Amino acid sequence: MDTVPAEGLIAASWLLIALPLAGAAVLLLGGRRTDRWGHLLGTATVAAAFVLGLSCTLALDGRQVDVDLFTFVATGSLDVQAGLLFDPLSAVFVLLITGVGALIHVYSIGYMAHDPRRRRFFAYLNLFVAAMLLLVLGDNFVALYVGWEGVGLASYLLIAFWHERPSAATAAKKAFIMNRVGDVGLALAIFLMFAQLGTVSYEGVFGSIEAVAGGTVTAIGLLLLLGACGKSGQFPLQAWLPDAMEGPTPVSALIHAATMVTAGVYLIARSAPIYDQTPTARAVVLAVGAITLMIGAIVGCAQDDIKKVLAYSTVSQIGYMFLAVGLGPAGYVAGLAHLLTHGFFKAGLFLGAGSVMHAMNDSVDMRRFGGLASRMKTTFVTFGLGYLALIGFPFLSGFYTKDAIIEAAFDRGDGWGYVLGGLAILAAGLTAFYMTRLMLMTFFGRPRWEDGVHPHESPTVMTAPMIVLSVGSVLAGFLLVVVFPLEEWLSPVFGEPEGAEHVVAPILVSILVTLVMLLGAAAAWLVVGRREVPVVAPARVSPVVRAARRALYADTVNESLFMRPGQWLTRALVFVDNRGVDGAVNGLAATLGGSSSRLGRTQTGFVRSYALGMLGGAVIVAGALLAVTAG
Amino acid sequence: MSLTHYLVLAAILFTIGAVGVLVRRNAIVVFMCVELMLNSVNLTLVTFARANGTVDGQIMAFFVMVVAAAEVVVGLAIIMSIYRTRRSASVDDANLLKY
């Protein structure tokens, strides 16, 4: 890793973080005075950050620029310099975060127009953007960790934004606690790095990681993976992400689809030199990605909540990315490309879902939708483009990036490669199935609206970001793979692309994926589109559907494996504390209290009694003196 | 006859004063007993001044007198105000400061 010191525009890249942070501070500290223009300030800071990020990226020219800021921690042998690393990898993340972030800020102006706490919402969004930028820009693991916790906090605050709803408050706590499990892993990984290498900067760690014993590297890799799983909603910590949809829809779009949940992918990609040393950890990444990919796809097929379907889709797509980065150097670029295109079309899909909810009085039950295509043409078109991009319709974004991952899986060349590739293709079919089902239930068929619902198109301030994102959904894949190959852009980070020989011809893979995708869509049409959709979910269904509806019993497993034993342990500890510890302490206190009240009886308040005591003392002193001198 | 006689007399007077403090309940009499104790100490000081051949002891006795005068003024004022509120000059009645 060869970095150059910062100069010119990039030296000011700390402004990228400072701008949204200042926005958040102004909005949070300014109070109600900022209510009138707070949303505009929040949007402006992120838009300014995007412009700055774009300028910096254009000035980057394939270098890896280190921006040294100040000494963050200097105690003993722990020396942490607060610095930023602006390289092609962080540049693409900066553009994704600020670009999609700015669009979603604009959308939120309309979406949150009637919320009395809109200013606070924008403050939290700004806080999130600042923390996320710190996460991707930091040049050491501690800075990354600060940003990592910052986005966790912002995520918690935003999921619980409507905290008067018990479900939202619970979902926020669930997200926070499950994230904490991952964060402990990340923290332990950083501790381990410091203990083994004495440094936590990327440059120092990656430069000396080869000298570390294999077992330790594997441990670091697995702990980093645990952190990534927590933040990205990957197996086994995937259960919080769908619940996080209790937050406002722009939050789901920005944090829980486009940016924060991809932080795990960023972490693993950034730590590529570590995973290069440990095939074991890398294989675990692969397994996690594959398992999550299937879980998300299967569960998504059975959900009736439009945001939950998209959430499980997100889980599944991030599984693709994990699968890709787990494949090693061949997959990094594919995974990151999918991350970028996914950021576009999934954010667009969420914004579309928000627009639909906006029209349907905040209902999320797809069984009560239907026939919205004619009422909400802009939403339908933009949502449809995002849908096509997601299922991998030929020549849209998803087609390019998903095929790349599947090709990379086959390119492993061994039996596992075929298994993983097959799973990925199967998941693509399932993706097509659940997304087609969502489209059919929402936009087609006979209206099944509840009484008093009058769907209408959303205002321009909401549709404009959707249009921009849908254009991105259509073009991003083509641009990133064909026009400006991401592979070349990222080569300073991941090395020059090797002209790998393909085990299966790419064209064959593409045809196969397209066929499976069409098969999935057709199956959805057979199940949903051809028949009337029942308003109430049918109760008599196969065990598979029942399991999928309950998210493959993830919550049940968590409850029986962790929550119940935890409660039992807590009760036991409370019992021990009450009877044992408190008993001892209370007994001691009671003994002291009793003896003191008994001693207190001697304090009669009669001054003559006290004088008697004094005279007694004087007699004793006189006697002692006499005894000493006479003796 | 020696100075020891004075000192022993002072010790006995002191003890009588101390016992008086213990057995009398009238605050004013208790105060008088304290005065007696102070006086016996003064006798000791004067005697030792004579034994040592300096007047420092006499000056100490002088200061004791001054302090005793101040103490009497304040103490009697306290007794007055206690009597005014409690209608009693008994030291046993002022026993609020207890367990």
Next chain:
Amino acid sequence: MNVLAAAADGGVQIGTGEAVVFWVLGPIALAGALGMVLSRNAVHSALWLVNTMLALGVFYVVQEAPFLGAVQIIVYTGAIMILFLFVLMLVGRDSSDSVVETLRGQRVAGILLGFGFAGLVGAGIARATQDLPVTGLDAVQGGETSNIEAIAELLFTRYLLAFEVTSALLITAAVGAMVLAHIERDPGTRPTQKELSRARFLTDRPQTLPGPGVYARANSVAAPALLPDGRVTEDSFATGIDPQEVDQMPRPTGRAELGTPDASLGSLEPTVSDVPGGQDAGSTPR
């Protein structure tokens, strides 16, 4: 003390006259102290204490401290003890004068400890000072320098700071006594002479209470007044004092003593003063 040894130390021999003074006044001082502790009446206690203090004052003079002796008599017995008596008069007698012990074991323990203390300290002092030489104060006073000059010289040089601090102590004590003894009254809340008079006439008894000792042989506060028929007037009882048994004057019996019936009937002219208390207002035209 061995006279020869004292002379050898350059000490001063204690003369016989001083010994006589000591053996006379010492028991008197002890008796005063014991009397103070033992007498029931607080006023008696104060007088006993005056006795002891006077004896101590003489001791001071004998012990070459004439200034302190004078101060003892003038300031202590003269001023401070009078202050005590003032307060005694203000407070008056109450149940605390009773010598009945209320704290269980207090008296026994106090006396036992007193004996122990006196024994220990007395024995200690006797043991420690049995060979104490009497240097005497001839070197610092006597001759040209008087006792007062010797004291003044030290007081205004070595003990100047303490002396000045004493002034602060005294002023603090004076202010403190004023603050403690002062009763805050809002101006105007004190009843005027007119209001007091009006209030008195609204009661059943506008006239003064009967004085003590009428027709009695005693003029003590404790002696109640007597009615003409010889009964005791309860109105005249002093508060807080048991009424004294009054010895009555022997009743006049003979004619010479009783006088003539005409003289005893007095004048037939009615006067206003014949109506007791002027209460027969209805019959008297105004």
